Structures are given as structure tokens and as C-alpha cells.
Amino acid sequence: MHRKLLLLIAILFFSKDVKPQPNQDLHLFVYNVGFNGLTAGIGSMINKSKSTKLHTAFIQGLWKGSVGGLFIYAGKKTTYLINKEKTYLYGWPAKLIHSVGLSVTENAALAKPAFANYHINLGLTRLDFNLEKKSKIQVRILPVSLITILFGFKEGRRFDFDKTIRTGETIFTHPTNTLLQNRLLGDFTEAYSLGGCLVFAKDVSEPFQLFSHELVHQFQYRENMIFSTWLPKQNKRASTQKSKKGIFKYFYPEVPSFWLVYVADGIQPPPNYFKNFYEFEAERFSTNKYVPR
Numbered sequence: 661m662h663r664k665l666l667l668l669i670a671i672l673f674f675s676k677d678v679k680p681q682p683n684q685d686l687h688l689f690v691y692n693v694g695f696n697g698l699t700a701g702i703g704s705m706i707n708k709s710k711s712t713k714l715h716t717a718f719i720q721g722l723w724k725g726s727v728g729g730l731f732i733y734a735g736k737k738t739t740y741l742i743n744k745e746k747t748y749l750y751g752w753p754a755k756l757i758h759s760v761g762l763s764v765t766e767n768a769a770l771a772k773p774a775f776a777n778y779h780i781n782l783g784l785t786r787l788d789f790n791l792e793k794k795s796k797i798q799v800r801i802l803p804v805s806l807i808t809i810l811f812g813f814k815e816g817r818r819f820d821f822d823k824t825i826r827t828g829e830t831i832f833t834h835p836t837n838t839l840l841q842n843r844l845l846g847d848f849t850e851a852y853s854l855g856g857c858l859v860f861a862k863d864v865s866e867p868f869q870l871f872s873h874e875l876v877h878q879f880q881y882r883e884n885m886i887f888s889t890w891l892p893k894q895n896k897r898a899s900t901q902k903s904k905k906g907i908f909k910y911f912y913p914e915v916p917s918f919w920l921v922y923v924a925d926g927i928q929p930p931p932n933y934f935k936n937f938y939e940f941e942a943e944r945f946s947t948n949k950y951v952p953r
């Protein structure tokens with residue numbers, strides 16, 4: 661009995677055919693907590709008050725940003741429920757949890773209390789809620805999102821009102837095309853994310869899985885806006901406290917830095933498609949299955 665057990669253990673651990681699969685969930689957990697912790701830590705050093713020491717500002721930003729990263733991870737995990745339960749309505753809790761994470765990380769990077777300000781992106785607008793301010797709600801237009809929505813409308817042609825209400829994301833669904841040309845990446849696809857909106861072909865093979873995959877890309881786009889907090893002038897203009905006058909009262913200075921990091925990571929056709937980290941992350945969260953890379 662014991663010999664058989666030992667033999668089984670030996671086969672499991674030493675057989676060349678049994679390759680241990682890397683723990684992709686752990687990988688993504690560490691990435692999300694680490695990315696938000698580090699970016700907020702650096703932001704906190706840039707935006708600290710004169711009286712705060714540099715290392716203190718970093719540690720404060722690091723731990724608060726890590727908490728933001730936990731919410732961001734939880735929001736992305738929630739996107740799988742859309743695929744599992746075959747309902748778009750899970751898009752809302754995913755988006756709400758994710759936006760709590762975005763807000764906590766942004767506050768940390770601006771060297772503010774973790775829950776000082778809550779923001780959420782809705783279509784071409786950014787909504788800010790701040791209970792300590794006189795005007796507690798501020799609505800601003802996201803100029804790049806506005807441009808992508810116009811582009812999405814041109815490419816998708818039909819505004820999908822039903823899906824937009826169900827998911828909280830602006831969606832265009834082409835009335836006839838079963839494949840769309842992705843003019844930005846130069847290939848044909850069933851759907852793509854533009855940051856401000858999503859464009860879908862008419863009949864897609866796995867609509868719920870596809871939507872949760874694309875929703876993760878929307879989230880990645882928003883997470884990478886954290887780099888705006890590193891730009892001191894930009895930050896002061898974007899800060900809700902200093903944006904009462906001028907153009908920044910109506911427009912949020914949106915920097916689409918995600919496009920840069922996405923392209924910089926390399927875009928390769930299958931079977932190397934998921935070598936791109938952002939594609940891997942979107943696929944893993946939307947399928948909850950091992951993604952070969």
C-alpha cells in the first residue's frame with residue numbers, strides 16, 4: 661500500500677509528462693496588488709506635503725495602493741460571473757468594486773486619505789463624489805473617451821442601448837458584420853475595447869465570455885490612468901480641489917497610457933496571443949481557466 665502511494669507521488673512529482681502549472685491566479689493577485697501599491701507609493705512621494713518624509717510618503721502610498729489593488733483584483737474576478745451565470749448584469753458589481761479600487765489607489769497616489777474621493781467612469785464622463793467638498797458631485801467629460809466613442813459609433817454603427825444599460829459600459833453592436841476590422845491592430849476580431857466604449861460584431865461565438873474579456877480591457881485602460889498622478893502639473897489641474905475654474909472644470913485630463921503599455925508588450929497572432937500580459941489577464945479572468953502562454 662505504502663509502496664503504491666510512494667510510486668504515485670514519484671510519478672506525480674518526477675514524471676516529465678506532468679508539468680506543474682504555474683499558479684496564474686497568484687500571479688495576477690501579486691501583479692494587481694503590487695502594481696497599485698508601487699504606482700501609488702511613487703505618486704505619494706511626488707505629491708506629498710513638504711512636512712512628510714520621502715520614505716514615509718512611499719510606505720503610506722504603498723499600503724493604501726495595495727488595498728486599492730485588492731479591490732481592483734476583486735472587481736476583475738467578478739467579471740467571471742458574467743460568463744459563468746450567462747448574464748450581463750454582473751458587469752455592474754464588477755465595475756463598482758473595480759472603481760472603489762481605482763479611487764483608493766488614486767487617493768493614495770495623490771497623498772490623500774484612502775476614501776477621500778470616489779470616482780467612476782460612465783461613458784464619456786468621469787463622476788467624482790467627495791463628501792468634504794461644497795459641491796459633492798462633479799461631472800467631467802473624458803476627451804479621449806469621447807473620441808473613442810465617436811470612433812466606436814463609426815465602426816459599430818448601432819448604439820446597443822439594452823446592453824449599455826445592463827452593463828454600465830458604452831457598447832456598439834454592428835448590425836450585419838460577424839467580424840470587425842480592428843483598425844488599430846490591423847486584424848479581424850469579434851470585439852474590441854477602446855477605453856471609452858466597446859465594439860461588438862453581430863453574431864459572436866461566446867458573447868458572455870467575450871464581454872467579460874473586453875470588460876477587463878476597459879478596467880486595464882482605467883488602471884493605467886494612475887500615471888497621470890505622477891505628473892505634478894497635470895495632477896494639480898486634475899485634482900478636484902483645483903479644478904473649479906477654467907477648462908478643467910468641464911474636462912478631465914485623460915491620458916490613455918494603457919495603449920502604450922499594451923502595444924509595448926507586443927501583439928502576436930495565435931498561438932502566442934496570450935504572451936501579451938494584458939490579453940492573458942483578460943482571458944484568465946473571463947474564463948477562470950488555465951491560459952497556455
Ligand SMILES: [Zn+2]
Pocket residue numbers: 873874877938939942
Ligand atoms: Zn483581448
